[in-house]
Amino acid sequence: LAKTTQPISMDSYEGQEVNITCSHNNIATNDYITWYQQFPSQGPRFIIQGYKTKVTNEVASLFIPADRKSSTLSLPRVSLSDTAVYYCLVGDGQAAGNKLTFGGGTRVLVKP
Amino acid sequence: DTAVSQTPKYLVTQMGNDKSIKCEQNLGHDTMYWYKQDSKKFLKIMFSYNNKELIINETVPNRFSPKSPDKAHLNLHINSLELGDSAVYFCASSQDGTSGTTDTQYFGPGTRLTVL
Numbered sequence: 001l002a003k004t005t006q007p008i009s010m011d012s013y014e015g016q017e018v019n020i021t022c023s024h025n026n027i028a029t030n031d032y033i034t035w036y037q038q039f040p041s042q043g044p045r046f047i048i049q050g051y052k053t054k055v056t057n058e059v060a061s062l063f064i065p066a067d068r069k070s071s072t073l074s075l076p077r078v079s080l081s082d083t084a085v086y087y088c089l090v091g092d093g094q095a096a097g098n099k100l101t102f103g104g105g106t107r108v109l110v111k112p
Numbered sequence: 113d114t115a116v117s118q119t120p121k122y123l124v125t126q127m128g129n130d131k132s133i134k135c136e137q138n139l140g141h142d143t144m145y146w147y148k149q150d151s152k153k154f155l156k157i158m159f160s161y162n163n164k165e166l167i168i169n170e171t172v173p174n175r176f177s178p179k180s181p182d183k184a185h186l187n188l189h190i191n192s193l194e195l196g197d198s199a200v201y202f203c204a205s206s207q208d209g210t211s212g213t214t215d216t217q218y219f220g221p222g223t224r225l226t227v228l
Contacts, residue, residue: 042221043116043202043219044219102156103154
């Protein structure tokens with residue numbers, strides 16, 4: 001399983017853009033990159049998933065360079081409610097049961 | 113309607129006791145999971161069931177026994193509870209989980225287990 005490395009924490013202010021970069025040097029050909037968000041006392045929630053280039057949805061954008069050894073989650077104009085832990089995961093697409101390996105995550109604190 | 117629900121939300125018990133946590137999903141998904149999140153917030157998969165069949169069984173003590181009476185339910189029974197079992201346990205489900213792609217997992221609210 002590909003291991004991921006991401007910053008432990010990041011601080012930001014309301015209205016700013018937050019970019020979290022995740023490193024996954026051993027990503028396999030069939031692996032997808034997925035980001036989850038976890039608020040305190042809640043279960044993780046899917047944010048976005050991509051394989052290559054750029055993916056955008058109503059919540060975030062995901063940038064993946066050609067070598068796919070890293071990815072960057074971009075949260076536009078964050079608000080206080082975006083304070084959470086963000087997990088970068090690389091899914092082993094060949095494994096039955098879709099075994100996801102969660103790392104330590106990045107704790108994002110949005111300040112007023 | 114709650115998509116993935118767990119009961120109880122909090123569970124405080126003594127060492128050596130046996131307890132169960134229940135999980136239900138109303139999303140019509142085929143695959144369900146149990147994760148353990150420790151005090152450092154690391155989330156580790158424990159088990160996965162697809163259509164009531166065990167497909168992932170990570171290295172966990174055999175005191176932990178999952179049971180899936182049907183594909184909408186996955187319960188976790190823990191025997192002889194130990195202090196180190198204290199953690200938050202999350203249930204999750206996904207549409208398939210066995211295909212070659214990574215499908216989205218939907219998590220429950222978690223059960224905070226405290227062993228005294």
